[in-house]
Amino acid sequence: MAYSRSQTVCLTGFQGHPVTVEAHIAKGRPALVVTGLPDIALEQSKVRIFSAFTNSGLEWPDTYTVVNLLPASVRKSGSVCDLAIAAAILAAGYTVPRDRLEGTVLLGELGLDGQLQPVRGVLPCLLAAERAGADTAIVPLRNLAEASLVSRLKCLGANHLSEVVAFLRGEESLSATAPVVPEEPAAELPDMADVVGQETARRGLEVAAAGGHHLFLLGPPGAGKTMLAERLPSILPPLDEAAALETTALHSIAGTLKGTHPRLLRRPPYSAPHHSVTMPAMVGGGTPLRPGAISMAHNGVLFLDECPEARRDVLDALRQPLERGEILISRARSSARFPARIQLVLAANPCPCAASSTESCTCPAPRRHRYLSRLSGPLMDRVDIRIEVAPVPMSAMLSADAVPESSEVIAARVAEARRAARERWSDAEQEWRTNSEVPGPRLRAKPWRLPTSVTKTADWLVETGQLTGRGYDRTLRMAWTLADLAGRDRPDSGDIAEAAGLRVGWLPPS
Template sequence: MGYARTNTVCMIGATAVAVTVEASVFKSSSKGADTVRMSGLPDNVVNQAQTRVRSAMANSALRFPDRSVSVNFGPASVPTTGSAADLALALTIMCAADTLPVEKLDDTVLLAELGLDGSLRAVPGTLPALMEARRIGMRKAIVSPENAAEAALVADLAVVAPRDLATLVAWIFGQAELEPVTRSATAPPAPLADLADVRGQPTARRALEITAAGGHHMLMVGPPGAGKTMLAERLPSILPPLADAEAVEVTSLHSLRGRFTGGAAELLHYAPFEAPHHSMTMQALVGGGHGHIGPGSLALAHRGVLFIDEAPEWSRPVLDALRQPLECGEVRIRRANTSVSYPAKVILVLAANPCPCAPNKPQDCVCKPTARRGYLQRISRPLLDRIDLRVNLPAVPPSAILAEVSEAEPSESVAKRVARAREAAATRWAEAGERWQLNSEVPGPALRSDRWRLPVPVRRTVDELLMKERITARGYDRVLKLAWTIADLREHDRPTAEDITAASELRLGYTLS
């Protein structure tokens, strides 16, 4: 009887779990020899791996054992999902059958799907999987050529990427050469769209700056051509670059989506921007799906911007699925036998036309009054209650478009103010012994506590709005958060009555008389 074990990594949501693949090859005394029995918690894809392994070995001139094979995926209590364990399964069986020296695979993580022809194929989540492998002490990795550039991002890990199983076996026996994968020089990232391109819309530009400084959610309502999409697309240009740890976290989520397969790979140091179409399903937006539970656009926008254009045209249940993740900064997906989570700290930007006919001028609207009133009501009130700012954009005047020189402030200048405001907020909460980084993360009860409660004359405006039921309790707290962000941008130690009024108007979407 032969026994061998190798190492691979399984992704459960955004979490990488090291998995040991064990195989025992023995002669069965009963009928049913030449069978493979799997234990642990393999899913259907893993259970089907034996078919891929048999065919891959046959087409690589390698012999599958003609004895019974028992395979175990450990820890046995952890679900093993996906096709990333194919290569580990094939090599473990060959090592157990004494056709490969298992010592050659010491400190090595195996991560690739096998094609029926023996080729090594890409798997999603290579970056986070290899980060976990390095953390637990692996020093070498074998991946598919399509995942090579992504694998090279992991420091202190020797990576090879054979094209097929036959080449890999020849390399193990010293009969073929495989060049170690190195991190290739990549072209500098394309410059982000600049706020200087936006003509007019000073109120919206100011609201965008407040959104960036405090991490607040925003709704823009205006006719076509008013600049809603332009403004949203330029929000990442005024957000601070991602720190190294944040870049790894964000890039890992994009790796899970397979966005680096077959091409160059580099850590994402800019805030991501996701703009899904209004026909997107709930699973595509928040994550999920049949079988493999993958991240949706919400998780891919983590530490960046999720832009929902034409929000009233979206299915209400799809948009309402954003409500809980917006509150906790995390997507939680539960199935009968498993539960996964993805981080989803995003800035949500909604955009909408004022009515279905979307005229350039309000007086040109041909909608019935009931249709006009009900258009924005397609967005549920509970979701709107989670939006901090509402901005009404007028049509851009022709003079602004035809002007030869734009006097609009560039993103670089705005980004500096945003960075100073964020630093002021982070310093304040850190000195108070709290872990909050952005004003939008501060719980409402904390802002209403003795330490941070504003004097009655300062908050009179928002108190009156609450008493008159023009805002909800959640809206009250969000006005306070906005006011702290406005104060940080104005370099005030604490919000003033003017800051409270400005925050209240941004919350309501109109000027208070």
């Protein structure tokens, strides 16, 4: 029987699904029929594959050919399946031996001339193929460096369909090493040593990094809010292996991996969309589906400057990732998830007029009030640390005699505090990595409950209505972070007072 099969992978959001391509060459009028939920890009692959065959000197089966994609339940999208479909047809027509396709996963788009075009998302696709038991992968040569990040797969690269055919016939070998390209020098990360003065904000940033707390910065333009936010990744611990793979895979799908020789991303990413960002650009969208700014900040920092200017629905969309660590994108016929465990930094000017200082703003009070009251509500309630940032006068900058602490020094303290927190909570029934993840009821119960002599400041703020119940729990979490930074095994009343100050440092008007 003229029947064969090959393996490929399709992405639904972040998730790679192994797909089997069946090809059957039957008697009948010449036609190519593709079944099994193909999308439009896949429909077009018929044209690409036919042209690639004829331009590679391969014989097109001049009969009725059926290609079926399994399982039918998985929505197949994109052009990533081209190579696997071509290989299945070739094997069904005895052009290449069928057994050569066993255990091999094929990824790649075909050009009309038979050239193999690089595709996005090779890393998450091959991670899924590896889990499904594949041992070899054939990918476009320009994707080979990225493919090789999947350590347990044998990865081979090809430039042209005819090379793949020669390889499957056992006539030629394929390149197992990506071509050497001169490395771009690594860009230097912005460092905390550049931030002069700003003692409160520096402290807030360190506490945020140590406990995984969300942060809000209020201050006029030029106060240094962006400068502070973009330095948060430099004091966070580097990503572990699993997080590095996830983060790199997301950037692979987004097509933002830099250079032809991508490496695993080890630094927490920083994503700073403009406040005019649209919903799809924020949460993810497009065809095929790409992650949005939120997921580009997965395992790192999402910074939203001038957040009162952002669309209401965009701000509301941040709540789900803050609660669940992922974002669900629902569409008419499908839905997909992207990971989105982020540390949020919001910033705002005190007034829509963007005056350079509070004194130079002459707007009527109701206007400022209306502007900042956009920041009340459930999103703002999830932000632990709220800090007012004032511009540092030039004279103070010039007279500062000591060089501010560098990111390296702060990162060491952050790492130590995180280690203490992880150790404490790993004894708990559920493993929490940072203080910000520990549920409030756990902190208010034995053995973590703090005596009222310690919590008195926070208790008083609740009694006088300056702190909500949720705000109280957030204060407790931050107090644990402050204790971890100071090397104490429990928060004292000073930690509670400082935590409460960070929490109510600035209150949105209600």
